[in-house]
């Protein structure tokens with residue numbers, strides 16, 4: 001029997017029991033749940049990563065839904081036995097979730113897209129510049145009291161103007177990163193871009209490469225010794241996606257052998273740990289998975305996660321466009337009666353939310369709106 005876990009309780013007499021394994025930023029998400037008849041229990045344990053036993057103890061024997069850690073068969077079946085029907089990650093990536101196990105147990109899995117695109121791209125752009133211009137090394141040098149006057153060779157880095165930026169994984173975040181890096185000065189020729197035929201072409205040609213793929217079997221160790229070897233010796237490699245996309249042991253060896261090759265890393269293969277030797281590399285800028293850490297974004301993520309589970313409790317349909325979640329984020333407005341993003345909606349046969357204006361247009365046969373829906377790959381409108 002798992003030992004009890006410390007919790008903070010909101011709206012103790014609420015009909016539905018919602019458990020959050022972490023305290024999340026802001027208060028709107030708490031209000032939204034408490035005002036809708038949910039008893040909210042927030043885990044207040046100080047350890048960062050909860051064990052399976054800790055989470056089992058939190059689920060207990062009656063739990064309607066669960067917000068946010070590594071989730072597989074053991075936890076989803078326990079949630080189901082406790083009467084639970086929904087789980088939401090407070091993240092857009094859900095490689096920590098075994099969605100098949102959730103499907104088997106009939107649990108809806110939410111995530112939080114659309115609210116962290118720019119904030120993550122901004123961090124990737126910051127890492128690109130910080131690595132290229134050796135900002136962290138220079139900062140440490142300054143604080144150590146080592147600066148004794150301007151020198152022509154002091155912390156010479158890479159000029160990015162006119163260089164080639166490669167983006168691997170041009171989804172929402174990769175595209176936002178590209179837009180940020182392609183800024184041009186007034187009067188200059190527009191920046192050009194092309195879709196590379198192979199990933200190897202990007203690795204060979206680019207001076208700065210930012211990784212934005214999802215993590216799955218096909219992207220595990222996408223950056224391996226062979227691919228590191230074809231990159232330019234002075235390239236900058238940035239990763240704000242998921243750690244295992246890079247073979248980190250091979251990366252450490254590459255950084256040792258190529259002191260002018262630089263990396264900016266937000267994520268690590270064995271998070272929260274770094275592979276031996278990485279922390280000693282001056283040509284690596286490392287930050288603790290903070291890509292989405294802006295106040296607006298983190299509060300928005302908490303709100304979307306809460307609304308995913310609340311929507312499931314209320315029997316709401318799933319929002320039709322996870323790229324456009326602003327209506328859920330307006331601080332003082334009532335959010336739409338929908339779950340913002342349920343990744344296994346199709347598998348669970350959930351209905352999609354279609355805004356009233358679009359329903360009207362659909363009924364009059366407006367083709368452009370049907371096209372809009374199919375572009376979003378949300379065609380299975382069982383009912384509107």
Ligand SMILES: O=C(O)[C@H](O)CO
Nearest residue numbers: 090091092093116292
């Ligand atoms: O996937 C995400 O949303 C981020 O990595 C969490 O910050």
